[in-house]
């Protein structure tokens with residue numbers, strides 16, 4: 589089975605998501621982008637998917653694109669096309685991407701606090717592994733936690749080899765970090781503090797790049813997925 593492209597769908601007030609099929613190391617994981625409309629009216633596009641005329645028209649109907657966000661070292665694939673299309677949009681990415689993507693005019697590096705660009709609407713923290721930082725966001729108005737690869741889950745509708753991978757990785761029908769990601773959390777104490785800080789946010793749904801959206805019992809789902817870190 590393959591992941592189907594979805595329309596830009598409003599998940600909550602001021603927050604939209606869109607999913608597309610995408611293979612990563614031949615695994616049909618799909619990916620998902622999140623668009624937030626800030627109180628200034630500007631759109632903040634997180635982990636953008638491929639840009640099309642349809643999508644541009646849909647965005648034009650909800651606001652001007654003000655910010656493009658690459659939340660970890662892997663989710664930057666379409667940023668160049670987006671920046672060509674919206675050259676005035678500010679470009680934010682995690683540590684390490686500035687070296688990897690020297691072709692892009694970055695505005696800044698995502699840190700443990702939100703920059704003034706979106707602090708009025710969005711909380712922010714960094715989850716660090718040995719491999720990469722992932723910037724995690726909370727859109728207050730829609731009560732949505734926006735993750736990228738931190739939690740990943742694989743379900744019966746996914747392709748058989750992705751399901752097999754998930755059984756080995758620990759993500760079969762269970763949103764959590766893949767085993768290799770868990771092993772790359774070398775500094776467990778600060779990581780645990782980050783998880784505790786996230787649990788203080790008042791979210792009732794979770795967007796993740798790979799897997800189903802979480803729209804019920806979101807806090808329990810997040811806590812369960814991070815229990816391996818919280819318990820020690």
Ligand SMILES: [Fe+2]
Nearest residue numbers: 662736737797
């Ligand atoms: Fe990813």
